Amino acid sequence: MASSPRIGAKYTLDREALQNLIVELTDSGYQVMGPTMRDGAIIYDAVRSIADLPEGWTDDQEGGTYRLEKRLDNALFGYNVGPHSWKKFLFPPRQKLWTAKRSDQGFEIHPEEEEPLRYAFLGVRSCELHAIAIQDKVFMEDAYVDPVYKARRENLLIVAVNCGQAANTCFCVSMNTGPEAKAGFDLALTEVIDNDRHYFVAEAGSERGTGLLEKLSFESADSQEEAAANAAVNRAAEQMGRTLNTQGIRALLQDNPDHPRWDDVAKRCLSCANCTMACPTCFCSTVEDVTDLSGDHAERWRSWDSCFNLDFTYMGGGHTRHSFKSRYRQWMTHKLSTWHDQFDTSGCVGCGRCITWCPEGIDITEEAAAIRKTPKSQEKKK
Numbered sequence: 001m002a003s004s005p006r007i008g009a010k011y012t013l014d015r016e017a018l019q020n021l022i023v024e025l026t027d028s029g030y031q032v033m034g035p036t037m038r039d040g041a042i043i044y045d046a047v048r049s050i051a052d053l054p055e056g057w058t059d060d061q062e063g064g065t066y067r068l069e070k071r072l073d074n075a076l077f078g079y080n081v082g083p084h085s086w087k088k089f090l091f092p093p094r095q096k097l098w099t100a101k102r103s104d105q106g107f108e109i110h111p112e113e114e115e116p117l118r119y120a121f122l123g124v125r126s127c128e129l130h131a132i133a134i135q136d137k138v139f140m141e142d143a144y145v146d147p148v149y150k151a152r153r154e155n156l157l158i159v160a161v162n163c164g165q166a167a168n169t170c171f172c173v174s175m176n177t178g179p180e181a182k183a184g185f186d187l188a189l190t191e192v193i194d195n196d197r198h199y200f201v202a203e204a205g206s207e208r209g210t211g212l213l214e215k216l217s218f219e220s221a222d223s224q225e226e227a228a229a230n231a232a233v234n235r236a237a238e239q240m241g242r243t244l245n246t247q248g249i250r251a252l253l254q255d256n257p258d259h260p261r262w263d264d265v266a267k268r269c270l271s272c273a274n275c276t277m278a279c280p281t282c283f284c285s286t287v288e289d290v291t292d293l294s295g296d297h298a299e300r301w302r303s304w305d306s307c308f309n310l311d312f313t314y315m316g317g318g319h320t321r322h323s324f325k326s327r328y329r330q331w332m333t334h335k336l337s338t339w340h341d342q343f344d345t346s347g348c349v350g351c352g353r354c355i356t357w358c359p360e361g362i363d364i365t366e367e368a369a370a371i372r373k374t375p376k377s378q379e380k381k382k
């Protein structure tokens with residue numbers, strides 16, 4: 001075993017050490033969440049051992065298409081992101097906010113209080129680390145801090161996994177968000193399968209990460225092992241299925257609210273909201289009150305909402321966006337343009353989920369490119 005692990009240095013772990021990592025995290029009181037297979041997709045759920053991981057499986061993704069396929073090897077992380085993202089754990093899809101009970105003095109409000117959950121996320125990809133960092137800004141850095149998100153986030157431990165392949169719908173290289181995890185993790189792993197040898201090159205990103213390594217059986221990575229890990233990440237970078245030209249995109253979209261492409265996409269968009277549900281950065285929610293028939297008990301719930309829903313931002317007795325055109329334009333312009341004004345970052349990390357999970361295969365990279373091809377200034381010259 002090498003001497004005490006250091007942040008930023010590279011070490012190797014074998015498959016057994018990965019199993020021990022899951023056991024160590026569980027024994028330390030973490031709920032380990034990671035990739036599992038269910039209903040023909042890779043989704044994030046409880047992981048108790050490496051047997052729960054989708055060993056030997058990969059995914060084939062295209063606009064509106066997702067299929068799992070067997071791999072020729074026994075890789076544990078040989079696939080890309082699926083329909084779920086980590087936001088479902090930090091920002092739950094449905095959350096009770098408070099309960100009201102009738103008493104002799106009137107209604108008493110009892111805010112919902114939860115024991116802070118201690119999650120360890122296993123298998124977080126680089127684009128997803130960036131998505132979590134964006135949601136941190138939304139939920140914790142503004143004047144209005146979300147207590148549920150904050151409590152879960154502060155207890156969170158992250159084991160990232162660098163991508164060794166890219167999906168056809170990935171474009172993290174364009175968004176400068178991957179495929180290599182550079183920050184925001186406690187431990188980052190790169191899976192290497194080299195002839196008969198199956199191992200992980202590990203890097204600690206925090207003292208919690210070095211503390212974890214100390215409890216595992218690790219060796220310092222030699223130059224060949226480091227080169228193999230770098231080659232895996234470079235392969236993923238070269239396989240990006242999509243690109244998005246981000247140069248000047250903030251102004252491009254704000255200057256083109258009447259571009260004919262918005263009418264074109266409106267003919268294809270079903271306003272189903274899949275893209276916003278699958279997106280790891282979308283954060284909108286609505287609040288509903290639920291009462292029982294006795295009239296003695298009421299609850300207030302928060303649940304995910306979408307700018308594609310007709311009732312979204314309903315106010316003053318009216319809807320704000322009647323047409324599919326206005327909803328798609330709002331979503332894409334917010335993601336790639338006005339998000340910068342609001343949060344000083346793009347709202348898109350290039351994960352490709354909105355492309356894969358759109359039933360019409362509508363592609364944000366294609367829509368942006370179409371507007372760039374004939375921007376407003378050129379249209380006027382015609």
Ligand code: SF4
Nearest residue numbers: 269270272273275358
């Ligand atoms: S862009 Fe696609 S996923 Fe999004 S609302 Fe329209 S049809 Fe649904």
Ligand code: SF4
Nearest residue numbers: 279348349351352354
């Ligand atoms: S907009 Fe699409 S590609 Fe960008 S982060 Fe959201 S789901 Fe991923």
